[in-house]
Structure formats: structure tokens, C-alpha cells
Amino acid sequence: MNPSLLICPVCSEPLAAHVKSYTCSNGHSFDTAKEGYLNLLLSHQRKSKNPGDDKAMILARRRFFDSGAFEPITKAIQHATSHLPHSTILDCGCGEGHFLGALSGTRFGVDVSKEAIRCAAKRYKDVTWIVANGMRDLPFTDHSLDVILSVLAPRNVEEFARTLKADGQLILGVPGPNHLIELRTLLTANASDFEEKADEAAEKCAPLFKEKNREALNYEVLLNKAQITDLIQMTPIFWNSSPEAKEEVQQLNELSVTISFVLLTLKQSDPTLHNPE
Numbered sequence: 001m002n003p004s005l006l007i008c009p010v011c012s013e014p015l016a017a018h019v020k021s022y023t024c025s026n027g028h029s030f031d032t033a034k035e036g037y038l039n040l041l042l043s044h045q046r047k048s049k050n051p052g053d054d055k056a057m058i059l060a061r062r063r064f065f066d067s068g069a070f071e072p073i074t075k076a077i078q079h080a081t082s083h084l085p086h087s088t089i090l091d092c093g094c095g096e097g098h099f100l101g102a103l104s105g106t107r108f109g110v111d112v113s114k115e116a117i118r119c120a121a122k123r124y125k126d127v128t129w130i131v132a133n134g135m136r137d138l139p140f141t142d143h144s145l146d147v148i149l150s151v152l153a154p155r156n157v158e159e160f161a162r163t164l165k166a167d168g169q170l171i172l173g174v175p176g177p178n179h180l181i182e183l184r185t186l187l188t189a190n191a192s193d194f195e196e197k198a199d200e201a202a203e204k205c206a207p208l209f210k211e212k213n214r215e216a217l218n219y220e221v222l223l224n225k226a227q228i229t230d231l232i233q234m235t236p237i238f239w240n241s242s243p244e245a246k247e248e249v250q251q252l253n254e255l256s257v258t259i260s261f262v263l264l265t266l267k268q269s270d271p272t273l274h275n276p277e
């Protein structure tokens with residue numbers, strides 16, 4: 001038996017890894033899927049049968065990342081963790097795995113969408129991919145992680161504090177003020193409310209976390225037709241835009257858009273609060 005830093009979603013006892021399953025000492029057992037991922041999502045922990053992003057959104061996201069349009073963001077995330085080469089990293093709300101797949105270390109990706117995790121597991125073999133609800137108890141032992149990454153995903157600040165090591169880093173990726181402003185204007189989707197996203201994220205993490213670094217990334221990309229369609233499909237703020245407006249934008253052969261992104265690095269304010277020993 002190989003003890004891991006994973007814990008059982010039923011009883012919180014440590015999970016031991018076997019060839020094709022994980023088990024706890026109370027006899028709860030979780031099979032590894034044929035793609036290699038682990039499903040720790042209990043039926044009462046999901047609001048619908050297939051929670052999280054669906055297959056079409058996941059595939060649009062995968063194609064968009066593969067097109068290279070977010071490469072500067074990928075590089076910035078790699079840079080933010082490059083001084084921690086052997087760390088244990090969790091990407092919570094990891095989607096199809098692009099950002100975590102670009103990092104090194106002992107990596108865990110959690111997402112509530114089975115399709116996302118399946119897609120991630122098919123491409124990135126050296127990562128432990130887990131279907132779980134990141135807004136419930138995270139399936140990790142206390143203070144076992146060096147880095148938690150959360151990019152454009154829901155944040156569970158209490159659980160981040162419990163599972164991060166005392167000197168661990170929380171890295172948040174949030175949209176910057178002008179992110180996709182051209183598309184937001186064309187699709188009349190919240191054209192102005194991105195100004196405060198980074199401040200809001202930092203405030204929501206306080207008082208458990210203190211901001212240590214803030215990096216703003218701003219650049220323009222000329223999107224082709226396929227990229228425009230994928231970006232609209234993968235971006236939640238456009239899901240409520242009118243079908244007519246979307247149809248019109250998707251007729252464009254190209255569109256220059258602003259990518260504006262903020263990477264926040266935070267540390268625990270008072271690790272002793274969560275490290276009583």
C-alpha cells in the first residue's frame with residue numbers, strides 16, 4: 001500500500017493508492033477510471049447529474065488553448081511557480097488541464113466536471129486528476145500542498161488555508177479590467193464590471209490570506225473565426241448573450257481582442273491559525 005496525501009471523501013481517513021483503486025481504512029473504495037483519473041465526487045455533493053463545464057465547453061477551451069492565444073498567461077503561471085521546482089501543486093477548477101499540464105512537480109488537478117477531468121487525463125499522464133467538488137471539503141490532508149492554483153474558477157478560501165502548507169502559495173488568475181472588452185461590447189456582456197475583479201478576489205481571501213504579489217498582463221491578439229467561436233463558447237460571461245448577437249460576431253473573419261489578466265500570489269496571514277501543532 002502506498003499512502004498518499006489524498007483523503008477519503010466519506011470519512012476523511014487517508015486514501016491508499018493501489019493499482020486501479022484508492023481505499024481508506026474504513027473500507028471505502030474508489031476505482032481509477034480507464035483514462036487514469038479518480039472520481040471522488042459523492043452523489044450528494046453535486047447539484048446536477050453532470051455538474052461543471054460540459055463537453056462542448058471543454059473542447060472549445062482545449063482548442064482555444066492549443067491555438068496559442070493564452071500562451072503569455074501560461075508563461076506567467078509557469079514563471080510564478082518556477083522557483084518551487086519540486087513542489088506539490090493543486091489546480092482547483094483545473095478544467096481541461098492546460099495550465100497545470102504546463103507546470104512541473106507533483107501535480108493534482110481537481111474539477112467538478114467529469115468531462116474536463118477525462119479530457120485532462122487523456123493528455124497529461126503525469127498528473128493525478130480528480131473529479132471532486134472544489135467548493136466542499138477538498139480531498140487532501142491538512143497542510144500538504146505547496147501551491148494552489150485557481151484560474152477563473154470558484155475559490156474555497158477556507159479549504160485552501162487548511163490544505164496549504166504554512167509557507168504555501170495561493171496563486172489566483174482573474175480577469176483584468178479590459179479583458180475581452182471588444183467581445184464584451186459586441187455581445188453587451190458586462191462591459192464595465194471587470195475593474196475590481198483582482199481587488200475583490202484579494203478581499204475575499206482576507207483575512208486568511210495576504211496578497212504578496214500582483215502581476216498584470218495585457219496584450220492584443222488577432223483572433224480568426226474558429227478562435228472567436230471557441231472563445232464565446234468557453235467564456236461563462238457570454239452564455240447569456242443573445243443568440244443573434246453571437247451569430248453576428250461569429251460571422252466575423254477576424255477580430256482583435258484585448259487579453260487582460262491579473263495573477264495574484266497570496267500567502268497565509270497567520271499560518272498558526274490553521275497549524276495548531
Ligand SMILES: C[S@@+](CC[C@H](N)C(=O)[O-])C[C@H]1O[C@@H](n2cnc3c(N)ncnc32)[C@H](O)[C@@H]1O
Nearest residue numbers: 052053093094095111112113133134135151153
Ligand atoms: C472558466 S473554467 C476555468 C478552467 C481552468 N482553470 C482554465 O483556466 O482553463 C471554470 C472551471 O471550474 C469548474 N468548476 C465549477 N464549479 C466547480 C466546483 N464547485 N468545483 C470544482 N470545479 C468547478 C468548471 O467545471 C470549469 O472547468
Ligand SMILES: [Zn+2]
Nearest residue numbers: 008011024028
Ligand atoms: Zn473512508
